[in-house]
Amino acid sequence: MTTVDNTTNPSTTASWRRCLDAEMARTGQWPERSPWIRPAVTALPRDLFAPGRLWDWDGHTWQAVDRDTTPEQWLELLHSHPSRPAVTQITDNLPSSSLSAPAVVVDMLDSLLLEPGQRVLELGTGTAWNAALLAHRAGPGTVTSIEVDPVLAAAGAARLRAADLDVRVREGDGGSGLPDCAPFDRVIATYAVERIPWTWIEQATPGGRLVVPWGRLGHVALTVADDHRTATGWLQGLAQFMPDRTSTAVGAPARGFADIRRGTPPGPEQRIDRDPAELEDWDLLFHLRVALPDVRVETAADEDGVSAWIHDGVSSWATLSSTPDGVFVHQGGPRRLADEIDAARDEWAGLGRPEVYDYGMTATPHDQWVWFGDPDTGPRWPTPA
Known part of the structure; x- marks a missing residue:
């Protein structure tokens, strides 16, 4: 050579x-x-x-x-x-x-x-x-x-x-x-x-x-x-990878957070006990990717803690804001994305907080899904068509 x-x-x-x-x-x-x-x-x-x-x-x-x-x-x-x-x-x-x-x-x-x-x-x-x-x-x-x-x-x-x-x-x-x-x-x-x-x-x-x-x-x-x-x-x-460049990826956001937030006013403010820092756990993020494939989560930390910005790329958004007085939720649009994130977090915890290696995938000519634990008996989530 x-x-x-x-x-x-x-x-x-x-x-x-x-x-x-x-x-x-x-x-x-x-x-x-x-x-x-x-x-x-x-x-x-x-x-x-x-x-x-x-x-x-x-x-x-x-x-x-x-x-x-x-x-x-x-x-x-x-x-x-x-x-x-x-x-x-x-x-x-x-x-x-x-x-x-x-x-x-x-x-x-x-x-x-x-x-x-x-x-x-x-x-x-x-x-x-x-x-x-x-x-x-x-x-x-x-x-x-x-x-x-x-x-x-x-x-x-x-x-x-x-x-x-x-x-x-x-x-x-x-x-x-x-x-x-x-x-x-x-x-x-x-x-x-x-x-x-x-x-x-x-x-x-x-x-x-x-x-x-x-x-x-x-x-x-x-x-x-x-x-x-x-x-x-x-x-x-x-790991994070470059996306397919030949077509818009299934589930890719059509609109960004700021655009959706501008056009959709928030509902009533809520205070929660859960720490948004949980959303920086890569294993949890993978489960959210499986359970809520169209939802995007971004986090950032400051002196008050971790805050999160969530959107579905279409019409709904949510923020989890850490402040000296606690964590507050604001969300707008037809979906309650903060609630959906909470439900998916509970589901992940109920499965024993699994790692990415505990999941698998099955593909057929017409369908694809991700499964947990066992391809035949474990819970499964369809990938977007």
């Missing part, structure tokens, strides 16, 4: 790479069941697949960080922490593409259970780092990646060629998969969907495995049934 040059100081680059490797080891994030991943990352380090310009949030706006002018800061964005994604593209002042955090990439590859020689479909080429790691494991000519952005597709294909990796990169909408190249033993997406396209499952082999970010809060690993009528599996971890 050839080595791709970059313009940063070689000793500095090697030092940053070693720091990331050591931190992954110290925090136990190199998976034991997939020992191939660590040497693959060593052979194909993240910086070889990063564009020359990255973006960093300074608290007010996104600032460009260029490898040629600020190489140390550029390397820091890539290697400083296992859980740090690197923003690679800004569109309308919002991130539109990124190099996922190393820990997340590794976790998803571990979930894929990839073996040499298996045929892989990757949805979302991006920088092509993930495709490179897949090809390192599966072998030449086994990986096909599709990317909707023609600029990203061309750049990703060039990086793969420079690394002497035989990966097919196709430009197009990943939502349809690649029926002319099917079937695939493994399917992996690098962007989040609210509902897993059945076409992806249809293009996988019986017994095949799919790893897909779902709902921008975690990823699920599904195994296709032998009769090809269902796919089912467990949620694998919590």
